[in-house]
Amino acid sequence: MGVYNAYMSLSGAIEADVVRNERLSRRTTYRIGGPAALLVCPHTYEALLKTLEVLREERVEWVILGRGSNVLVSDRGYGGCVIVLGREFSRMNFADDGTVCVGAGMALIKVVTEAMRRSLSGLEPLAGVPGTVGGAISMNAGTRHEWISEVVQDVVCLRPGMGLVRYPASQVEWGYRTTSLPTNEIILEVTLALKPGDHAKISADIEERIRRRRSTQPMGKPSCGSVFKNPGDRSVALMIEGCGLKGYRQGGAVVSGTHANFIINDGGASANDVIAVMTHIHSCVQEKYGVDLQPEVKLLGFGA
Numbered sequence: 445m446g447v448y449n450a451y452m453s454l455s456g457a458i459e460a461d462v463v464r465n466e467r468l469s470r471r472t473t474y475r476i477g478g479p480a481a482l483l484v485c486p487h488t489y490e491a492l493l494k495t496l497e498v499l500r501e502e503r504v505e506w507v508i509l510g511r512g513s514n515v516l517v518s519d520r521g522y523g524g525c526v527i528v529l530g531r532e533f534s535r536m537n538f539a540d541d542g543t544v545c546v547g548a549g550m551a552l553i554k555v556v557t558e559a560m561r562r563s564l565s566g567l568e569p570l571a572g573v574p575g576t577v578g579g580a581i582s583m584n585a586g587t588r589h590e591w592i593s594e595v596v597q598d599v600v601c602l603r604p605g606m607g608l609v610r611y612p613a614s615q616v617e618w619g620y621r622t623t624s625l626p627t628n629e630i631i632l633e634v635t636l637a638l639k640p641g642d643h644a645k646i647s648a649d650i651e652e653r654i655r656r657r658r659s660t661q662p663m664g665k666p667s668c669g670s671v672f673k674n675p676g677d678r679s680v681a682l683m684i685e686g687c688g689l690k691g692y693r694q695g696g697a698v699v700s701g702t703h704a705n706f707i708i709n710d711g712g713a714s715a716n717d718v719i720a721v722m723t724h725i726h727s728c729v730q731e732k733y734g735v736d737l738q739p740e741v742k743l744l745g746f747g748a
């Protein structure tokens with residue numbers, strides 16, 4: 445009843461897209477996943493507040509989804525509400541001092557491209573990372589050694605029921621694909637401090653990074669990028685390769701022959717197929733290298 449009541453309260457009443465039983469395979473780069481019982485895409489701050497208020501009253505759990513480029517959704521879907529930040533959260537404003545204030549719903553690639561156009565340096569390591577700014581902050585996205593946190597000045601989050609909280613970057617603990625930002629808060633806005641640079645150099649750096657991606661990653665095949673985190677300085681892709689698992693398949697999920705830490709959806713893969721491949725990789729690497737691999741991909745809808 446909670447989800448139905450929430451739908452009835454929100455649909456048509458706020459500036460938002462409100463949908464029941466939205467297939468999450470349409471909302472993830474994996475193209476995998478059952479339906480979300482409810483999906484709300486609020487286009488204004490007020491609509492977001494109202495959404496959270498109704499979900500609390502109706503005791504509906506919720507989760508934030510960006511572009512779904514680091515999420516594996518279960519085949520049966522998610523019984524709560526998926527919130528996707530809409531229009532008002534997709535703005536960016538560049539100031540004269542090189543800082544840029546960006547809404548969390550903005551596509552990261554647009555910020556990288558606009559910074560390059562303005563000859564501002566700092567976002568080059570993010571070139572080619574799909575997803576939103578909010579997702580990138582939540583994941584502290586980047587390469588193995590260069591993360592978005594290096595250019596973050598502060599982050600504004602919404603603490604449900606409490607209001608806005610501004611976190612200076614220095615007060616956040618940033619790690620490899622982790623942050624200490626509370627997981628029950630919604631990242632709404634980020635200020636990035638970029639530095640004036642040489643346009644030709646920035647653009648060459650970006651081009652080179654994209655070229656490298658194209659030659660080392662299975663472009664054009666649905667995936668979530670790297671499935672496991674690299675343990676310390678070791679390369680998980682080399683370990684998986686060392687176990688002879690390139691091409692290993694369960695149903696439609698296959699270990700990429702181009703990059704062994706990518707499990708691709710080769711057509712019709714289910715979430716269970718991906719989990720079966722992940723489980724096999726985990727036990728092979730544990731056995732051969734004694735390493736307990738940790739997933740980088742976030743799982744949604746697998747709970748009891």
Ligand SMILES: Cc1cc2nc3c(=O)[nH]c(=O)nc-3n(C[C@H](O)[C@H](O)[C@H](O)COP(=O)(O)OP(=O)(O)OC[C@H]3O[C@@H](n4cnc5c(N)ncnc54)[C@H](O)[C@@H]3O)c2cc1C
Pocket residue numbers: 473507508509510511512513514515529548549572573574575576577578579580581582583584585586587629630631632667668669670742
């Ligand atoms: C082909 C490919 C290549 C990739 N390469 C890289 C790479 O080089 N480096 C890298 O770091 N990642 C990479 N990724 C993974 C992914 O693109 C990043 O993790 C990205 O930052 C996720 O952004 P998203 O908007 O898609 O977030 P989602 O996948 O939608 O969500 C990821 C997590 O962030 C949370 N989240 C999203 N938005 C918010 C918000 N506003 N507030 C609070 N929490 C939020 C979600 O709840 C979830 O826990 C790659 C993925 C693909 C498919």
